[in-house]
Amino acid sequence: MVTRNVNILLVVHKAVRLNDTAMSIYFDRPIGFSFEPGDWIDLNFRGGNPSGGTTYSLSSSPTENLLSVTFKTGISPFKQRLQSLGMGDELYISQYGNDYDFRLMDNRSSVLIAGGIGIAPFRSMLKELFDTTNQTDVQLIYLDKAAPFVFEIEINYWQQALPNLQVTYIETNQLNRKKREQLLRSTINQTARRYFIAGPEGMVEATEHLLIDALGIDTKDIRIDSFGMY
DSSP states (O other), X not given: OEEEEEEEEEEEEEEEEOSSSEEEEEEEOOTTOOOOTTOEEEXXXXXXXXXXXXXXXXXXXXXXXXXXXXXXXXXXXXXXXXXXXXXXXEEEEEEEEESSOOOOBTTBOEEEEEEGGGHHHHHHHHHHHHHTTOOOOEEEEEEESSSSOTTHHHHHHHHHHOTTEEEEEEEOTTOOHHHHHHHXXXXXXXXXXXXXXXXXXXXXXXXXXXIIIITOOOGGGEEEEEEOOO
């Protein structure tokens, strides 16, 4: 685990509703702020935080001028305040870092499995892949209740531009757990070198067990990012 304690001012550039249940907040990128794809940040309001989780994965790439977090809208007081932000509002980062190495590596094929808003850190990774014309073999499997999928237009564009990027969308609203696992087993590239899972806690746990127990993937080749729902 890599964690940095900081006190970095963030100024809101814009807030964008992505659909009925998801939104992104974009911040002017602080001068000199560097991070890795898949990093998370702890957001804090001046004068103290209302109750609710403060940790959010960055959905922006290190190659972009704006920082962004993308999240499922919620009812916690912290989420409510976050959702009300507008241009010029201020927060600060108190910590940032990563729990696992989420970088895509040359000559090391990867499978990314996203559940719902778990696409956020993968958006960061794929945007960097596109901007650097990285030729790493990457498979994205993106599960959500129903289309349209968050960032779908961008992802489809990147897939057209990157011959080594393969994307599969799975709508889960009419799938029971057994059927969902059957689809995943038939879709996952079982010869990849690294596997990344991001999404709600239950989805991450079930998918990790599937990789280990059903597909025989070694735990050292699996990275996870479990999202608390608050």
